[in-house]
Amino acid sequence: MTEQTVTPGPRRPGFLGRHRELSILRADVERAGLDTLAGRPAARGRVLLVAGRPGTGRTTLAEEFAAELLAGGDYPDGVLRARLTDPDGKPAPAERTVRALLAGLGVDGPPGADDDELTDVLREALQERRAVLLLDDVGTAEQLLDLIPDTRHCLVLAVARGPLTGVPDVRPCTVGGLDRVAAATLLERGAGDVRVTVDPGAAESLAEACGCLPAALTLASGWLAAHPEAAIADAVRRMPAAAEDPAPAALTGHPAPAAADEPLRRALALVHPSLPAPAARLLRLLPLAPAGLVDAHTAAALAGCPVDTARDTLAGLAAFGLLRPDGPAGEGRYLVPGCLDPLLRGLLDALEKPSEALLARARMLERTVSLLRACQAVTEPQGSPARAWLAGLPAWLRFADRAAAARWLASRQPALLASARLVVADGRLDTLARRLVSALSRALIAHRGAEGAAPELYALHELVLDVATRQGLSRERAAALLNLGDLDAATGRLTAALERYRTALEAARSERDSEQPAVGRALESIAGTYGELRDWQRAADWYGRALTLAHARGDVAAQARVQGRLGAALTHAGxxxxxxxxxxxxxxxxxxxxxxxxxxxxxxxxxxxxxxxxxxxxxxxxxxxxxxxxxxxxxxxxxxxxxxxxxxxxxxxxxxxxxxxxxxxxxxxxxxxxxxxxxxxxxxxxxxxxxxxxxxxx
Known part of the structure; x- marks a missing residue:
């Protein structure tokens, strides 16, 4: 069989150097795997590993190589992306990772499915596809092994700190600093070629101080662009002084960085003191943005400033290299670089009072709830109360039409779900957490329907259950359990559904109000599940209990419904x-x-x-x-x-x-x-x- 050669494609604007690394990756694609050489070619996808510390440009390199692969035409189904580590350094749950990959394929995994079931769905979906899986920030070999497709037609491009022992047939492409020419070119973007030409020694010293790391060089270049009157030597002199300053000393982060991360810490210590006070404070608050995604609304709420001011500030931070644009140009959405996140968290802990950080998070959640309500209200008919409420909002909180609201919801969904998870896990803002989950659920149902949004709704109902259990809210706990039971039953997990319904019945009865609707719904749900299990006698017995409750409440509609279901169960029972x-x-x-x-x-x-x-x-x-x-x-x-x-x-x-x-x-x-x-x-x-x-x- 003839090997296919991946030819270099045109480089994307802004990408510098990395000729050696790209050649290694191209050679690894062309080279036969170790299993193939041993005469036992594996039926699994090949794995290429880009290994390097955060700030080395490892993800940018992987993205560049993925673009080359797509340009070669061997992977017509595109690139599927997922990040396997959260901004706080914790491994991302496997379920969330697999669902992100499935979303890239346009496939919905069953709501409430476990990791193994979702992984099976992913592998089946990839069987007839030719795609590149770009898995960023892989923490362990185990995370990666579960995601390798069972087909040679797909390629896994993994990004990690170092070699992943335990992953067979993989050779790491190690990424370090840029070469001197690329480092100087990167500095020229901010300093201009004149300053670099006039003092090439200072430019080389600055590149060395930055460890030739792209992230650190980008920050230094941004500082030079913001200070056109300063010489490059000024930046070199300021970096050690900045690193010794008490405030930038907070940039040690949690945990303290290794020596290899020191150049990035020094570069951030150069930039941070030079920012205007409002911009510096917003920068410190950015780790509170869920999933590291931030836009003008999020920034305005965090900083407590107008949306226009926040939009301009974000653009300024991006010009410094402190933020990366996320999504199509002009949308004003940014991503906090993963290499900067621990350093910014160190600044947040050291320079902001805990109460101020909590207040900023609360403002952000309040703004998110308002946007979600507006997103749902735009789907309501003209003249409805929701539309009247929407008309009273400021223009910057409204959506032009339903399509605009749907686009906003789709683009922000990962951040919205992350926000809900974070606030529930925090536990200090449970009232806001309940409002956020409710507003997000309603918006998803309004735009995608209950069935289309079932996977996300399952996760949200679980969050409601966590808050209700923590706060001792029996009715909300019962409602969450009933909703989860319904989704379990809809996907055929009848035993799990039955357990949910029984627990919901106990929670509803604990309110000492046997006539509340949740009790009747739980009784009918238990009966219906027994019917699905073909246990008609038990189904009839539980429908009888529900009927007794309907008679006690004088609910004629419920009596009619339950009598019919009881009749169906008895008919099946003969x-x-x-x-x-x-x-x-x-x-x-x-x-x-x-x-x-x-x-x-x-x-x-x-x-x-x-x-x-x-x-x-x-x-x-x-x-x-x-x-x-x-x-x-x-x-x-x-x-x-x-x-x-x-x-x-x-x-x-x-x-x-x-x-x-x-x-x-x-x-x-x-x-x-x-x-x-x-x-x-x-x-x-x-x-x-x-x-x-x-x-x-x-």
Whole structure:
């Protein structure tokens, strides 16, 4: 088999040096793996490792090489990105990493799925694809091994501090400082070629003080650009002095940096004192931005300043190299570089009072809640209370239309979810945490629907459960457990759902209010789960308990709904007399409510029970009565469905002539209802489904 050669593509603007490293990576792509040389080619994707300390430009190098690979055309499915370490240095949960990769493929993992299940979904999704997985800030070999695709058509490009022992068939490409020419060129971007030409020795000394690290050189270049009157030698003289200053000494971070990180600490110590006081304070507060993502709204809330001022300040910090643009140009979204995050946290702890930092976080959360409410309100119809509230907001808090709000929500979703996780874990702002989770849930449902947002909603319900448990909020705890149980049941995890529902029932009953809605919902959910498990006797027993509660509350709609579900469980259990009593009671409740469609559906189910019990004439007579009621509703879909049910019943009873008439009538009704009606008609169990849907809309 002929090896494919990756030819160098055009370099992206701003990328300097790294000719040797890129050549190593190209050679590793072309080189046969160790397993292949041993005669046992692995069925897994190749792994290329870019190893270097933060600040060496390791991620930029990986991005450049990924761009080359895409330009070569061997990976038409693009680059999938995920960061395996959080800004605070803790490993990112595997579930979050896999979901980020799946999102890049446009695939949703099942809500509430465990790590193994999600990894299986990812591997299956990659089987027929040719993609590059760019995994940044890999902490351990174990993190990486679980993500390697089971196909040679995909390539893993990993970025880590050092070699990852335990990952087979991988050779690290070690990244250090830039070469002298690239370092001088980087300084020229801020200092200009004149200052570098006039004093090349100072430029070389400055590059050495920065360890030739791209991140440190970028900061020094930014300082020179902001001080056009200063000579390069001034920057060289200021760096040691800045490092000895008590305030910049806080840049040791947590934990203290290694000697290899000292150049970056010195470069930041040069820049930080030169910033205007408001900009320096905002910089120190940036580690509070969730996931390291910041925009004008986040910055304005953290600093307590106007949005326009925050926007200009962020642009200024980016010009210094303290922030990196994130997303398309012009969106005003930035990322705090991972190499600077621990140093900025050191500044935050040393120079800001804990109470001030907490207040800044609270302001940021309040602003986020307002934006989420606006994001959801723009989906409401004109003239609604939500729209009236939206109209009263300042222009900078409103979205132009639904599409603009959806784009904002999609682009900020990782930061929004990170914000929710952080505030819940912190535990000091639980009231704000509950409001944030609620607002985020509503916005996701408004724009993506409950089913489309199910994976995110599952995580949010778990956060609600954490806060409710910590605060002793039994009703909220019960509601979260019920929501989680519903999502577990929808994905087939019935045993887990049953456990959630039982725990929810205990939490709801602890309020000493047995008539509260959560108790009834828990009872019905437990019964429904037993029904899914085909344990009809237990299902009927729990529906009986729910019915007793509905009678005690005088809730006729709940009585109708539960009687129907009880009748269905008893029908499946083969208890015909008991099932008939339940269906008749359900029909009587629907009559009292004036719901003819639901009553007609109940009669169809009653006819089915008569048929199962061997009462053919009674079954046909009850079915005909259901048709008369359905005709009074004017619902052609319902009329057609019930006629088909009656025709099927007549066929089973051996009365083909009787079946022909309602079947022909159903076909005519479907033709009148339109081309989509036939695919939407459900004959099996239609009556039962009808009465549930009708009762649920009250």
């Amino acid at each position: 208890q015909w007399p008991e099932a008939l009593r339940a269906w008749r009671a359900a029909g009587a409740a629907h009559r009292r409510r004036g719901d003819l469609a639901a009553y007609a559906g109940v009669l169809v189910e009653t006819a089915w029970v008569h048929e199962c019990a061997g009462r053919a004439e009674e079954a046909l007579r009850t079915g005909a009565e259901a048709l008369r009621l359905a005709d009074r509703t004017g619902d052609r879909r319902l009329q057609a469905a019930l006629r088909l049910r009656l025709a099927e019943s007549a066929d089973r009873l051996g009365r083909a002539a009787v079946a022909a008439v309602p079947r022909q009538s159903a076909e005519r009704l479907l033709a009148l209802a339109g081309p989509d009606a036939e695919s939407s008609v459900t004959t099996e169990g239609y009556g039962y489904e009808t009465q549930i849907a009708s009762a649920g809309n009250d």
